[in-house]
Amino acid sequence: xxxxxxxxxxxxxxxxxxxxxxxxxMKGHSHVYWYRQLPxxxxxxxxxxxxxxIIDESGMPKERFSAEFPKEGPSILRIQxxxxxxxxxxxxxxxQVGQGKNEQFFGPGTRLTVL
Amino acid sequence: xxxxxxxxxxxxxxxxxxxxxxxxxSSSVPPYxxxxxxxxxxxxxxxxxxxxxxxxxxxxxxxEAEFKKSETSFHLTKPSAHMxxxxxxxxxxxxxxxxxxxxxxxxxxxxxxx
Numbered sequence: 001x002x003x004x005x006x007x008x009x010x011x012x013x014x015x016x017x018x019x020x021x022x023x024x025x026m027k028g029h030s031h032v033y034w035y036r037q038l039p040x041x042x043x044x045x046x047x048x049x050x051x052x053x054i055i056d057e058s059g060m061p062k063e064r065f066s067a068e069f070p071k072e073g074p075s076i077l078r079i080q081x082x083x084x085x086x087x088x089x090x091x092x093x094x095x096q097v098g099q100g101k102n103e104q105f106f107g108p109g110t111r112l113t114v115l
Numbered sequence: 116x117x118x119x120x121x122x123x124x125x126x127x128x129x130x131x132x133x134x135x136x137x138x139x140x141s142s143s144v145p146p147y148x149x150x151x152x153x154x155x156x157x158x159x160x161x162x163x164x165x166x167x168x169x170x171x172x173x174x175x176x177x178x179e180a181e182f183k184k185s186e187t188s189f190h191l192t193k194p195s196a197h198m199x200x201x202x203x204x205x206x207x208x209x210x211x212x213x214x215x216x217x218x219x220x221x222x223x224x225x226x227x228x229x
Contacts, residue, residue, distance in 0.1 A: 043205065
C-alpha cells in the first residue's frame with residue numbers, strides 16, 4: 001500500500017520561472033493538505049483540498065500560488081514567477097476524512113530551490 | 116486562533132537517558148494534539164496523538180505524552196533514549212470542530228550522544 005507520493009523530490013528553478021509540485025494521496029484518501037517548511041522553521045499550513053474543491057486556502061499567499069485537486073490525477077501546487085523567498089520544502093499530506101482527529105499521512109516533500 | 120510553543124530548539128541527551136520535549140498549546144476549542152517526528156530529508160511520521168479519553172497517550176518507539184488541560188501542555192517523553200531517536204520533533208494542534216488544519220510548533224531537534 002503505497003504512501004503519499006510527491007514529485008519531484010528536488011526542484012531547481014530560476015527567478016521568474018514556474019514551479020509545479022505534484023502530490024498523489026494514499027489510496028482511498030480524498031483529502032489533501034499542502035504545507036510549507038522554511039529553513040529552521042516548522043510547517044505552515046497552506047491549503048486544504050478535496051476532489052475538485054478548495055476547502056480552506058487561508059495559508060496561501062495571495063499572489064502567484066495556486067492549488068488544485070482534479071477529479072483524476074494528482075494534486076498540483078503551482079507557483080508562478082518564483083522568487084528566492086519561495087525556496088523551501090513543500091509537504092503534501094492526505095487523510096481519509098477531514099475531521100480534526102484523523103491522522104494526516106505526509107509525503108517525503110519537494111525541496112524547491114530558487115536561484 | 117491556535118498556536119503551539121515548543122521550548123528549546125535543541126535538546127541533547129545521552130543514550131539511555133530520559134527524553135523530555137516540551138509542548139504548550141493555545142486553543143479556543145478543545146484541541147486535538149499530535150507529535151510528529153522528521154528524519155533528515157524525509158517527511159513527517161506520526162508518533163502519537165490525543166483526541167479524547169485517556170490523557171496519557173502511548174505511541175510508537177516507546178514514546179508517550181500526557182495531555183494536561185490545566186497546564187495547556189502535551190509534553191513528549193521516553194524513558195531511555197536510543198541513538199536512533201535523533202531527529203526533529205514537531206508538536207501540532209488541530210481543532211476538534213470544523214475542518215482539519217494542523218498548526219505546528221517550530222520543532223525541537225533531539226541530539227543523542229553515546
